[in-house]
Amino acid sequence: MDITKLKKEVIAFSQLIGIDKIGFTTADPFTEMKQRLIRQQQLNYQSGFEEKDIEKRVNPSLIFDGPQSIIAIALAYPAKIENPPKGVKGDRRGVFCKASWGQDYHHILKEKLQQLETFIKEKVEGARCKSMVDTGELVDRAVAERAGIGWSGKNCSIITPEFGSYVYLGEMITNIPFDPDVPMEDQCGECRKCLDVCPTGALVRPGQLNAKRCIAFITQTKGFVDDEFKEKIGNRLYGCDSCQTICPKNKGIDFHFHEEMEPDPEIAKPKLTPLLKISNREFKEVFGHVSGSWRGKKPIQRNAIIALAHFKEKSAVPDLIKVLREDSRPVMRGTAAWALGKIGGEEAKVALEVAELREEDSEALQEIRKGLAFFKENTAD
Incomplete structure (x- = not known):
């Protein structure tokens, strides 16, 4: 098997099916990430949504038999809405973060990875693959960083030279020994705008996030919100874009490559008061296809109430x-x-x-x- 030729064919096919960036890395353990995760655990900075077993998060051999390499992919998503609706006094609106516009990205990326998996298995007899997006054991950001997709910014997002940090990430473990790509140099320099703009100080230091203070996490919880955070949420219904919006690497970035990612303005920036009365059935019909609906209507309704107080x-x-x-x-x-x-x-x-x-x-x-x-x-x- 000509691995170099196969890698070129995989790259060409990925471009054909609309994968915006692809990278390859070894299946070696992510030793540096392991230390970061241990430190996060010691500081009690985890959100609680993560895989509990740190070893599984950093060691591909614990979740895949005989791993040889990992393929990382990135898809660019839109950063702006054309003619966005504006809330006015008496008719206020909330906002979903950019990563929750359009169809749920988990489904979009899983479909791309499935197509890639089928292609590889048709090319290589005995090929085995395991794909994951966001909710898998591995840390997407660690895989993408080592595979040369981008560098890990001070805001804990992967930043690509082409698409900024407005990318969805996914990966696939394989039993094929693809040649690894070279990781990218950190290009954040002395900039600390993301740290300074964080509304709650969740970005404790460059590359370290206290998830429990992050508005993106808080908007997904289901219980009472601490007074300190109620004052900071503003009109956010799901997620937070502050540390990405301020990033100089995202200036002028706005790609509309994928029709299924295009936002419906009335869903991305919905009116607040109707959310207070929405039924479970209506919520699923209107918002069920976006990633921001995964926790159900309760957090969204609670956040809508906080937003009305904000205004x-x-x-x-x-x-x-x-x-x-x-x-x-x-x-x-x-x-x-x-x-x-x-x-x-x-x-x-x-x-x-x-x-x-x-x-x-x-x-x-x-x-x-x-x-x-x-x-x-x-x-x-």
């Missing part, structure tokens, strides 16, 4: 009072109470006073009292 949107008060009175979920009642306190007004105050007498959930009650405290602060001022 101090008085027109939403009746809807928030309805949530406070009727929603069966303590997180929604409590968050609505906090929002009503932030927005203010006599109607909101009366609703909170009544709710304080009726509420039986201790955490929701605590939020109601926080909402009422805003009125006392305003009186003191």
Whole structure:
């Protein structure tokens, strides 16, 4: 088998099926990443969504029999919406992060990897492959970095010279000994804009993220949001783009190569108030195809309430009072109470006073009292 020829054929086929960048690396353990992950664990910086076994995350031989190499792929996604809708007073909008525009990227990349796998198996008898995107054991960023896709930026994203950091990543372990590509030199230099712009200080230092403080993580949780973070979320419904938007390597970057990644403006930047009333069925019909829906409607609705408070949107008060009175979920009642306190007004105050007498959930009650405290602060001022 001519490995050099096969590699060229794989690269050519990847371009044919719309893979924007491809790289190859060995199946050796990711020793440097292992140390980073151990340190993350010691500092309690993990999100909790990751594979728990660090060894599986860094050692391909533990998840694949006889690995010889890993193929990394990257697909560029759009960074801008043409004629985006704008929220106005009385009709506010939230926003999904760019990585959640268009169809769920997990499905898009898995399909590309499946096509690549079929091609390789047709070329090589006995070829074996294992593909993964995001939720697999290996760390996508570590594979992409070593395979020469890009360098790992200070914001913990892979940054490519061609597409900036607006790329989805996936990889495939194989039993074919492809020649490895050369990793890329770090090109961040002295720049620290991403660290400085992070709303919550989640970027602790270059290349180290405290995931528990990252808004991208917080918007995906289902419980009550700490007051500190409620003040920082703004109108984000899912994810956060701040550290990418500020990056000089992303200046002027906006590629529209894949039709399935094109955003529907009304889904990428939806109106907030209707989200408070959306049913499970409606949520799945409208948002089910985007990656930002994977945790269900609860986090999105809670974040919509926080966004309405951010705007101090008085027109939403009746809807928030309805949530406070009727929603069966303590997180929604409590968050609505906090929002009503932030927005203010006599109607909101009366609703909170009544709710304080009726509420039986201790955490929701605590939020109601926080909402009422805003009125006392305003009186003191």
